Structures are given as structure tokens and as C-alpha cells.
Amino acid sequence: xxxxxxxxxxxxxxxxxxxxxxxxxVVGVLVSLSLFEIFASKKRxxxxxxxxxxxxxxxxxxxxxxxxxxxxxxxxxxxxxxxxIVGGLLALVLQLVQVxxxxxxxxxxxxxxxxxxxxxxxxVLFAFDAPTHGGSIxxxxxxxxxxxSSVWYRWYHNGRRSRQSPPN
Numbered sequence: 682x683x684x685x686x687x688x689x690x691x692x693x694x695x696x697x698x699x700x701x702x703x704x705x706x707v708v709g710v711l712v713s714l715s716l717f718e719i720f721a722s723k724k725r726x727x728x729x730x731x732x733x734x735x736x737x738x739x740x741x742x743x744x745x746x747x748x749x750x751x752x753x754x755x756x757x758x759x760x761x762x763x764x765x766i767v768g769g770l771l772a773l774v775l776q777l778v779q780v781x782x783x784x785x786x787x788x789x790x791x792x793x794x795x796x797x798x799x800x801x802x803x804x805v806l807f808a809f810d811a812p813t814h815g816g817s818i819x820x821x822x823x824x825x826x827x828x829x830s831s832v833w834y835r836w837y838h839n840g841r842r843s844r845q846s847p848p849n
Contacts (some may be wrong), residue, residue: 683711699745732783736776743772746805749786771819778826781833 699707721727747768751761779797804822807815 683708683715732780735775736780739772739776740769744769747771759781771823774826775822778829781829785833785836 696798721731736783740760744765748761748765750768756764800822804815804818807818
């Protein structure tokens with residue numbers, strides 16, 4: 682949100698709740714959270730704390746960004762609310778997939794965190810500048826999430842069967 686807010690002028694005017702706060706306060710809080718994320722992501726305990734915070738906050742941020750994009754494009758209020766709900770749910774699904782991979786792999790390498798952050802920024806920038814491409818990226822991420830769930834299902838059931846079968 683920090684990078685998008687800095688790149689897009691007057692973005693905070695379109696974001697619910699953030700539009701009522703001073704831009705200096707918003708930037709200060711987002712810089713503080715970004716610095717915490719950078720330093721905490723080095724250790725596994727910090728990564729777990731970040732995962733928990735992101736799991737709780739991702740639907741809120743997804744809804745805010747979806748509503749900001751809808752307001753930025755001038756859609757009617759009914760559509761703004763719908764896009765906010767869809768954006769929040771998409772962010773929650775993507776975060777749940779990330780948490781699942783985090784616990785399956787027992788942590789993420791630093792390059793994976795960096796790649797995820799870059800992809801998120803690209804997705805949001807496309808949502809503002811080229812909504813069709815942004816929607817395509819969002820659908821691709823949703824498809825990857827669905828594929829991940831089928832991989833987890835097979836992994837879980839294969840592990841469960843191997844634990845239940847008696848040794849020969």
C-alpha cells in the first residue's frame with residue numbers, strides 16, 4: 682500500500698477510512714509497518730508474526746484497495762461495495778494459500794517474500810493503470826490458489842494413509 686500510495690497522487694482520497702486521516706500519519710504508519718516487515722522477515726518467529734498479522738489484515742487491505750480502485754475509475758457506489766467485498770475475499774484466499782505453503786515448507790526463503798511483494802505491487806499498479814491486465818493477473822493468482830489446494834489435498838491424504846497403514 683505504501684508504494685502504491687506514493688506512486689499514485691491523491692490515492693488516499695479514494696480509500697475508505699484512510700481518507701479521513703492525515704497523509705503524513707498514513708505514510709508514517711505504512712513506513713513503520715514496512716520496516717517491521719523487512720526486519721522481522723529474517724527469522725522464522727518474525728515470519729510467523731508477519732503471517733498472522735497479514736492473515737488478519739489482508740481482507741481489510743484487499744477491500745480498501747478494491748474500493749479505492751473502483752472509486753478511482755468512477756463506478757457507482759453499489760459496484761464499489763461489491764468490488765470491495767470481492768477484493769477482500771481474494772486477498773484472504775491468497776493469504777490463506779501463502780500461510781499453507783509457509784507451514785508446509787516450514788518457512789519461506791527471503792527471495793520468495795521479495796517476489797511476493799513485487800507481484801503484489803505489480804497487481805495493484807495494473808489494477809489502476811490497466812484494469813483488464815490486473816484482472817487477468819488476479820484470475821491467474823486465483824487459479825494458482827486452486828491448484829495449490831489440490832496439491833495440499835493429495836499431500837495430506839498421502840501422508841495420512843502412510844501413517845495409518847501398518848508397517849510390513
